Amino acid sequence: MIECGVKNLKKYFGADLIFENITLDIKQGEKIGVVGKNGVGKTTLMKIIVNEEYQDDGDIYIRSGSRVGYLEQIPDYDDSINGMDILYLAFTHLYKIKDEMKELEDRLKNAGEGNHERLIKIYGKLEEKYELKGGYQIDEKLSKVIGGLGIQELVKRKFNTLSGGEKTKIILGKVLLEEPDILLLDEPTNHLDMSSVEWLQTYLAEYKGAVMLISHDRYFLDSIAEKIIEITPNEAQIYYGNYSYYVVEKERRFLEAYKHYKNQQRKINAMEDQIKRYRIWGKSRDSDKMYKRAKELEKRLEKMDRLERPKLNSRKIRLNAEGVNRSGFKVVTLENISKSYNKKLFQNINLEIYYGDSVGLIGDNGTGKTTLLRIIEGSENPDKGEIKLGARVKVGYLRQEEEFENTSMDLVEYYHRELDITLSEARNQLAKVLFTGDDVFKTLDVLSGGEKTRLKLGILLYRKVNLLILDEPTNHLDIDSREILEETLTEFDGTILFVSHDRYFINKLADRIVEIEDKKIRNYNGDYDYYKMKKAEILEMEAERKKREKEEALKNSSKEKEEKKLNDKLSKNQRRILSKEKEDVEKKIENIEKVIEEIELSMNENKRDGQKLKELYLEKEEYQNKIEDLMERWEELIILLGDE
Numbered sequence: 001m002i003e004c005g006v007k008n009l010k011k012y013f014g015a016d017l018i019f020e021n022i023t024l025d026i027k028q029g030e031k032i033g034v035v036g037k038n039g040v041g042k043t044t045l046m047k048i049i050v051n052e053e054y055q056d057d058g059d060i061y062i063r064s065g066s067r068v069g070y071l072e073q074i075p076d077y078d079d080s081i082n083g084m085d086i087l088y089l090a091f092t093h094l095y096k097i098k099d100e101m102k103e104l105e106d107r108l109k110n111a112g113e114g115n116h117e118r119l120i121k122i123y124g125k126l127e128e129k130y131e132l133k134g135g136y137q138i139d140e141k142l143s144k145v146i147g148g149l150g151i152q153e154l155v156k157r158k159f160n161t162l163s164g165g166e167k168t169k170i171i172l173g174k175v176l177l178e179e180p181d182i183l184l185l186d187e188p189t190n191h192l193d194m195s196s197v198e199w200l201q202t203y204l205a206e207y208k209g210a211v212m213l214i215s216h217d218r219y220f221l222d223s224i225a226e227k228i229i230e231i232t233p234n235e236a237q238i239y240y241g242n243y244s245y246y247v248v249e250k251e252r253r254f255l256e257a258y259k260h261y262k263n264q265q266r267k268i269n270a271m272e273d274q275i276k277r278y279r280i281w282g283k284s285r286d287s288d289k290m291y292k293r294a295k296e297l298e299k300r301l302e303k304m305d306r307l308e309r310p311k312l313n314s315r316k317i318r319l320n321a322e323g324v325n326r327s328g329f330k331v332v333t334l335e336n337i338s339k340s341y342n343k344k345l346f347q348n349i350n351l352e353i354y355y356g357d358s359v360g361l362i363g364d365n366g367t368g369k370t371t372l373l374r375i376i377e378g379s380e381n382p383d384k385g386e387i388k389l390g391a392r393v394k395v396g397y398l399r400q401e402e403e404f405e406n407t408s409m410d411l412v413e414y415y416h417r418e419l420d421i422t423l424s425e426a427r428n429q430l431a432k433v434l435f436t437g438d439d440v441f442k443t444l445d446v447l448s449g450g451e452k453t454r455l456k457l458g459i460l461l462y463r464k465v466n467l468l469i470l471d472e473p474t475n476h477l478d479i480d481s482r483e484i485l486e487e488t489l490t491e492f493d494g495t496i497l498f499v500s501h502d503r504y505f506i507n508k509l510a511d512r513i514v515e516i517e518d519k520k521i522r523n524y525n526g527d528y529d530y531y532k533m534k535k536a537e538i539l540e541m542e543a544e545r546k547k548r549e550k551e552e553a554l555k556n557s558s559k560e561k562e563e564k565k566l567n568d569k570l571s572k573n574q575r576r577i578l579s580k581e582k583e584d585v586e587k588k589i590e591n592i593e594k595v596i597e598e599i600e601l602s603m604n605e606n607k608r609d610g611q612k613l614k615e616l617y618l619e620k621e622e623y624q625n626k627i628e629d630l631m632e633r634w635e636e637l638i639i640l641l642g643d644e
Contacts (some may be wrong), residue, residue, distance in 0.1 A: 001028040003066050003182050003210050006047060006236075011044055022058070022236045024229055026182060032205065032212045033225035033243060037101035038448070038478045040231050041466050042214045046070065046184045062182075069180030071188060074167045083155035083162070083170045087142060090177035094135045101126050111305035134179075145173045148199035149192065150364075165191035176203065185213040189220055193365040194501055216479055218243045219503035219528075243633075258311040265308050317454070317461075317488040318432040324466040324494045328391030329355050329613065332376055337385035339371055346372070347519045348385070352621075358489075358496040360510035360528065367516040369499045370400065370471055376410035376497065377469050389467075396465030402452045402471045407445035409456065411435055414444060416568045419462055434484070449476020453485070474502045487634060503528050512600055512618075522625065525618050532623045545633075552578075552640075575641065583635040588628050596623050 002025045009022035018041040026032060034042050047053035049060060050070045088095075099322065104123045111119055134141065146152055151169050159170065168191050175183065183204075189197045201223050204211050207363065215221055221228070221243035228239040228246040237253075239246040275294045282290030304432060332353040339345045345368030353359055361369050374380035375387060377397040389395070404414070415426035427639065430440050433454045453473055460468065468489070472480045486508045489496060500506055506513070506528040513524040513531040524531040555574055599620045606612040 001063070002026070002061075003028050003030075003063050003462070004068075005059075005061040006045075006049070007059045007061075009048065009060075010056050011048065011053070012056050017233065020229060021234055022231065024236045025237065026210050026212055028181075028210060028228060029208060030210045031207075031224050032210070032227045032229060033221040033227050033246075034212060034231060035221070035243075035246070035436060035479060036216045038233035038450075039482060040233060042231050043186050045231060046186055046212070046214065046505070048133050049184065061489065066182055067178075068182045069175045070184045071168075071172055071175050071186055074164065074171060076140065077159050079158065079160050083157055083159055086159055086170050086174050087146070087155060087177060088123070090174045091135075091138055094130065094133060094138065094563040097126055097130045097133070097514065098135065101130065123276050133335050146205060147174050148196065149173050150196045157175055179209065179521075181209045183207065183209055183211045183213075185211065187214055187217075188215070189215060189217045189501075192501075193363055194503070197501065197503075198562075208283075214484065216474075216477065217504070218479065221509070222504070254310050257307075261307045261309055264304075268301065268304070268306075270493050271301055273422060275301075298469055317434060317457070317484060323391060324464045324492075325394065327393045327466045327495065329354055330388075330390040331355055331357070331393055332375070332390070332497070333388040335386045337372075337375065337382045337387065339368060339375065339382050340630075341371075344519055347522065348517060349521045351514065351521060351523075352617065353495060353497060354617065355495055356614075357512055359498070359514055360506040361497065361499045361514050361555060362506070363516035363517070369516060372516070373469050373471055373497065373499060393467050394463070394465045395467045395469060396460035396463065397469045398453065398456055398460065398471065398473055400475060402456050404444045407518050408443055410441045410443050412440050414455075415459075418459055429458060429462055432461075438466045450478065450481040453477065454481075457485075457488070466495045467493060468498075470496065470498035470500075472499055474500055474505050480535065523618075523621055525622065578637055578640055582634065582641065585630050585634045585637065589634070590622050592630070596620055596627075599623070 004026040006022060006024050008020075010020040011018045022045065034045070036042050044053055048055050050068055050071075052070075101123060104119055104126065106121070108116065108119050116350065130136070141466060146155060149169055149172065150434075151166075151173060154166050154170060154281075159167065162170065172185075172188055175185075188200060191333045192200065197220065201220055204224050212223070213221075213224070223242075225242050228241065228243060229249070230237040230239070230246070237250075239249050241249065254450070275297045278290045278294035278297070281287060282294065300336065330352060332351070334349060334351040336348045338347045338349075361368050361372065371380060375382050377395055379397075409417075411430055412423055412426045415429055416423050419426070419429065421429065427440055430436070435442075435451075435454070442451075453476070457473075473485060477485065482502065482505060485503060489509055496509065500508070510527050511525075513528060515522050515524070515531070515535075524534050526534075538582070552574060599616055603613060603620070615642065
């Protein structure tokens, strides 16, 4: 069943055509991702569907009775309203039914016999409606959404005191709680930390209604979308699959279109050659017949629908041909680093980063990721501990929000002064980071977030840094810009440490994941998918341990006095089980220590083989993490066993 249909939509802003010939439909329960270049009209399309904008031509159809939910612009609310009050608005229709039920309850108390039965029937229908629409699950739904979006503290605060990003999270929660038949979301993952994004991902995948979302988060689109709609100025291209399917299918369609274009060009060239021959033959032989054939072919050429040459975005940032100066094998060493502001961010953390590593630093908002980058880069000091940079390390730092002192300067002048090069050299360097033609005369104040990132990255690459530190480099970038950045960084001949919420970007770039959690760090030697797999294993082990402890606590709980002897017997049995586990843990620790000794011997033997030494360092680190986990369990067992 089609919930919403769009046919031949056209939209202008002033004299500028935004898009035309946009035709698509949204089916019941369908999950759709909308992609396209910045400025192509993706948000405008959604606003037209919900009547916040008007089309210049074309039709919109919404099935009768379908409710549409849209992540709206932040509305104004009274100063007395807090975040929870906003969420309650999602249930206004249910509270209205509840009020009617309460009114009937009051009337039933004083109703006569003749009226009582009629009121009971009305009340029964209202209660059935209330239950059917989820009235008895309000608290459960609120708890699920508040916890999932991580807004437990925000809902307690006055709405008008929240930041723009915090308000957006509250409004997103309200839209989700409304459970419309068609859910339209414009960049819903903005302002969410990684755990909230993953919760939203699962929530939307299981959502019963239709979902249409605009997102630059390709991992998010891969996990949710079953159809991708690419908006272009001339049409909406439909792809029946997730984002990864769209990428492959788009290239296939391009190659097929290019093949048709080349075939037509060959045909056109052949016809034009034939026309020339007929004219030459007609002139040399004074033949009207040949001239007639030439004119017939010319008419056929005029009537032919000529295909446009297909274009595929192949822009690429050019790295310096000379490359970078190689650093030593150990690039960064952190020893017992601690840092606090109003609260402790991390405590006694140790980390080593080696030449050629591409390390993704992840963790929830507020865990100190940016602070750790700044400590390594040198613009901030730790409260405790030591940081060492290796031999010949040259650091380049790309901040999350880049700022310029003189924003009225154009790009050529900026590179000329910043890099101390000629204006001609400045233009050449700008071309390497895709600023060409009149773009080089743009002033700094008009640059988009993606352009600022490219501009600053060009400076770092020109300076031949060999340790790139990047803080949320994909922020403000559209998908094309993200892919250009990915391709550039995968070819970088140095070491990369970066923070990002873009899981697709992390998967593409990282060969190590370092997670900050509970003021500690944990290392995972793989990409984001590997991290997710190992994290799930750790959480499963933790859940199993807690379950075991709960069972043990229940077994050791106090019972009735007459069961004391049996209880004592069970206690002895439990001690025997715990003692056996303690012995097993000690054996495991002993075995791992032997493995570490062997690795250290191997490291000594391979100290001149940098790559082999790096692999051994990482392997040793994994085993040391295992020992730490086992030691924690061993200490717990010692406490449980008391004097043993």
